[in-house]
Amino acid sequence: MRTYRIAAVPGDGIGQETVPAAVRVLDALAGLHGFRLEWTMHPWGCAYLARTGTMMPADGLESLAGADAILLGAVGAPGVPDHESLWGLLIPIRRHFDQFVSLRPVRSLAGVEGPLRDGRPFDLVVVRENTEGEYSEIGGRLYRGRPQEMAVQEAVFTRLGVERVARYAFELAAKRSGRVASATKSNGIVHTMPFWDEILSEVAADYPDVELTPYHVDALAAHLVLDPARFDVIVASNLFGDILSDLTAALAGSIGIAPCGNIDPSRQHPSMFEPIHGSAPDIAGTGTANPIGQIWSSSLMLDHLGEREAAARLTAAIGEVVRSGSLTPDLGGSLSTAQVCDALISAL
């Protein structure tokens, strides 16, 4: 039987609830499609930090390396600074395994009311660079505590880094609408962003059937709130992709349902799948966390593993369950996490 080794890292807060929920649904689905998921649970995160002093063990990355994929819940807890929590777990995984594409599909779902009045349905994908750019560790402070104090941070864009994410976006667009929107800000960020634009144009030349349109990120944000349905594939730097994917997820009605794949398209390393929402400490433990973001991410994982049919079936089930109003409180429903999973399993 086809077997996939999945390393699960529930992490913090509601991750402790959404990952087990996903495991339940995925196991049911695997049964229907004749494959098996072999789960390894890694109890890392802020509680682990409190016990041991680090977010994961020293050989943590190594112990993930043999997995076919990683399913992550959420990272972060009140009182733990982000540079300890996120930079001790999430970011090292993204970087160590060269998961250079952050794939963030955003789709309006019937049953989830978005904030836009003329909410034409939309279905777009943010392809975010995930290993370099503005999220760089290069930088620091001078004159700490003095009036002349300053902090600097170097954004680093490499030809390799931009070209590979651009190519991914064009390949994806070629299979979809044939349109790529690129987020730039070359009129304000005058060194790195013109470089980004140049490489995007070079890559575009290899895809004569795909149309590239660059937008300054400020204008792009404005266009998105006026009419997200204009857009299909949006390629963006690490920071811009972060902002635009939260923005578009909110336009779809909720950041509680949007999925994310941190992907190494070369398949030399395991890719990691996680919802874009956070650990939501305020509702953790109440059994009401929305599992859809986690489960939609799991569907991206199945697709990445080559289980296309199962992935499509899961996405369809999500659409059906949401449409039928089987929702957690954050979406205006009254179901528990477990009840949404029940609904999903029967929809499968």
Added chain:
Amino acid sequence: MRTYRIAAVPGDGIGQETVPAAVRVLDALAGLHGFRLEWTMHPWGCAYLARTGTMMPADGLESLAGADAILLGAVGAPGVPDHESLWGLLIPIRRHFDQFVSLRPVRSLAGVEGPLRDGRPFDLVVVRENTEGEYSEIGGRLYRGRPQEMAVQEAVFTRLGVERVARYAFELAAKRSGRVASATKSNGIVHTMPFWDEILSEVAADYPDVELTPYHVDALAAHLVLDPARFDVIVASNLFGDILSDLTAALAGSIGIAPCGNIDPSRQHPSMFEPIHGSAPDIAGTGTANPIGQIWSSSLMLDHLGEREAAARLTAAIGEVVRSGSLTPDLGGSLSTAQVCDALISAL
């Protein structure tokens, strides 16, 4: 008679139409309030560049220095790279005159339909840092054209720079709702953004009656599209302020009406007022440009010059004219630029 020397720089595209429109309306208003505006017109911009090789003369900044304020139209033309046009005119003025606050009020106006379904009216101000941060000239390229090519760009945040814009935001909030939202991204941009957060907290300690709430910029963008009415004063870095002000202007229904003041609160230098929209080359010359952004910016200018009553009267007239449906085509109306000005003048 109180006289103010205004340096007008219409610039490119529709700036050639909106600045003369503002002059007409402001002169009428000045007559009603017993002051005089002494205009100097500076024919700088992309046409000037084509004739002379530079966007403004070598002594351009010097010749603005004696003005009480600067009214700018728009900068940029097709075929002229932004680093020539904007960095040859707009950005040097912001920096030379230490206009460290970019003040961007955004208000929903009755008569302009925004994209949000539950469009509760909102009235917020983005206070954007305007002289440092991510818009830095420090950076460059290595290995041009080679596979190992890279571009770097240094974001520079100084205590002086962050503290002064933070103080401005807190002063403003103290006169408004008593709430400041700060845009950060300290979980991803790990050197400069934690520094931003620290200084914001320090400044907050001096304003016990003002409440500071930091938001990661991705989450803030999401909150804004879900309910902009939650927010009052938003303080943000140069880049984040740029994105958030376009985003909120779009939520108000149009980036064609939003104003901007580039302000030196120390008043050692002239401040500059400009609409946030661009030069719109596609409609330039048709006489249909929306003059509201320019004229609302002029009202910020009058306020800055101390003509509070006239400024308030002008803002009220804008609200009235828009409510009555006297609109240019971009807002769904059929009036010309000149007809909107006529309507404004009679509303005054």
